[in-house]
C-alpha cells in the first residue's frame with residue numbers, strides 16, 4: 630500500500646522523541662545467549678548492558694522456562710527475539726527492572742506470544 634504524500638498546506642505534525650537508542654546487529658558463533666553476551670562485552674570492552682537482545686536462538690530465562698504453547702496447534706512456540714532493557718533508563722524498555730522479554734511465534738498458525746521475566 631503506498632504511503633500518502635504530504636504536500637504544502639497539509640497538516641504536518643512533528644513528533645519529537647525524548648531519547649533514541651540505535652542498535653547494530655552482530656552475528657556470533659556461540660549459540661548460548663548468556664555466553665555470547667559476556668564474550669561480546671569482553672571482546673569489545675563495553676558493558677554487557679549494551680546488548681539489547683538476540684534474534685532467534687534459544688531463550689535465556691531469568692526464572693523458569695515459560696516457553697508458550699501455540700493456542701492453535703499446541704506445539705512449543707519458537708522464539709523470534711529476546712529483548713533486554715538496555716543501559717539507559719531514558720530509552721529502556723521496562724521489563725520490571727533488569728528484566729528480559731521474549732517474543733514467540735508459531736508461523737504456520739499465525740499465533741504469537743510476548744512475555745517477560747525479571
Ligand SMILES: [Zn+2]
Pocket residue numbers: 699700701702703704735737738739740
Ligand atoms: Zn501453531
